[in-house]
Amino acid sequence: MHSQGVQNLVSKDMRELQSIAAADKREELDLFSREVIRFGNLCKDPQWHNLGRYFSRLDSDDPSHIQLRSEAEMTMQELATIAQHTAELYHEFSALDRFEQDYRRKLEEARALHLPLRGESITMLQSELKQQRKLVRSLKKKSLWAKNLDEIVEKLVDIVTYIHQAISEAFGDNGVTLVRGEQSKNPQRLGTAGLALHYANMINQIDNIASRPTSLPPNTRDNLYHGLPDSVKKALRSRLQTLDAKEELMVSQVKAEMEKTLHWLVPVASNTNKAHQGFGWVGEWANSSTEFGKSTPSESNLIRLQTLYHADKQKTDAYILELVTWLHQLINLVRHCDHGLKPLPIRSPTRRGLDLHSKMQRMLSVDYSTNKSRRIQLSEEDQNLLDDVIGRMKRVPGISKSQEFAMSKKEGTRTWALSKSTGSSPPRELNARGNLDQPRANSLDIMDGLG
Structure with missing residues (x-):
């Protein structure tokens, strides 16, 4: 009743929730008792016929209707054990049917091929079939298969009596009006509307x-x-x-x-x-x-x-x-x-980018002012960097070199990385507004291919 789903969808009023819960339990008991009444009418002993009359008098103060909790719990545990054995019997019946089919198939194959009917595979199947039949016979004795209907109905009547008593002790009269269908003032519920x-x-x-x-x-x-x-x-x-x-x-x-x-x-x-x-x-x-x-x-x-x-x-x-x-x-x-990202807004150049840009401009001016009569001696790394910047200047006119960004594509997702002239910051992704974000580690996004 304190769960978020119940509070948000049903009601926050605890008294109303208790009434709903009580009404549900009474409805479940009503369905259960109807089945007990039906089984009772199939009994040989007439005392179990028309149990509906007996159940209708459970609200009275008749002490003969009082069922001790300890006795009821023992009865329920006994029936639960019998029901479990019945479930196991069903499984073993299915297995027995498969064994019998396999055994008959082996015999037919042996006869068709004129082979002896006492081969190793047939003998093994016959042994397994024998063990399975023995297991089924054992489970029949422990399950409802061998129980008397009158005996089981007697136990079910005791359980109906106890559950009715337990609901009354737990909820009192809560839920009685809901069970009787007086719900005209309540909001429309999905269950009653079939939705x-x-x-x-x-x-x-x-x-x-x-x-x-x-x-x-x-x-x-x-x-x-x-x-x-x-x-x-x-x-x-x-x-x-x-x-x-x-x-x-x-x-x-x-x-x-x-x-x-x-x-x-x-x-x-x-x-x-x-x-x-x-x-x-x-x-x-x-x-x-x-x-x-x-x-x-x-x-x-x-x-x-x-x-x-x-x-x-x-x-x-x-x-x-x-x-x-x-x-x-x-x-x-x-x-x-x-289908693509918005273009990145132009950012102010960093101090390191400005210093490196100025150094490059000085090298270029010295180099070309002497009509290439002499060249400044540069290391291989600096020369490669200079050639890269010159190439960018020719390809993208009108954009500050220290602000230029290199765009790389990887598996359909575009990432922006700063060019070498602005340092060696790690690549960062664009958010939905076209701004740079710090790398995010979201497991859902990685699963979706959005990471």
Whole structure:
């Protein structure tokens, strides 16, 4: 309830959050008790028929309805162990089926080739098949396979009684009105509108585009735009028209602004996707079961408050609008980097550059004033430097030699390096405004090819 996602999307009122949580628990218990009632009607013993009447009287003060916590926890642990053995039985049934298929295939191949049916490979498969059948028989005795339905329903009734009691002790009457459907004054929630999963997919799309803006499939942005709610589309048009007046930022700054929201919003979207996966049939349930003896991971016990189910649609739309606006700026900046940079403004020459320039001018004047009758003796390094400056003077007239910059290209990214006449400063990159920045080490930018 104190998480940033719940506070920003659902409510900051702790009493309201407690009512929502209590209503969710009561709804979950109602679904569970319906299944127990259905199983009860299938029992041979008539005492387990029409359990709905019994459950409806649990709110009364009848002491016969009191279930001790210790006894209930022992019952739940026992059923959890049986359920785990049932999951293992499902896996071993699948393995047994594969062994039997392999064994039959080997026998058919041996008969077709007129080979003996007691070969080494067939004998090994037969031994493995025998061991697998033995394991399956053992698990049948430990699992629900061999349990009596009346016996299991009796334990489930005790658990329904205890959970109802525990919810009442924890929440009191909180959430009772929400369960009964009295929610007309509440804001529109994504879950009740059937939009939670759609919004989760939008948020994941935004996160994927922001993390790798340089490697987008052609239709990614179009798919995101078409999936936006109408209210966000209308607000986005007017929002984008005002962007030109704002100060242009760098890619790293835009990513940092987006991360302020994405770092708490993306986990909520991921929880929403997990909650909607569910278990379609017993095979999927068994495949998703944890290894026997290990505790269930907390992320598999998600509650609705950890998802977008109770998210206020209006609040969520505002965060989506903000993220899409930042995303527009990010894409524009990436395109700007890919298709060229603004020219660098002319900077004032450095003192070292001025001194070296004056020295070169003196050497040139002495050299050419004597009609090349004599030349100043220069070292090889100075002569190469002088030839380079003379060449630049001819190629770029009207620009101060000490201010001249050499531009190099590397893997599609332009970097500016000072010429030798202005010292040996390391190359620096241009930011989005055309100014020199210190080298930055941003892991996201390096992944995106922006570093």
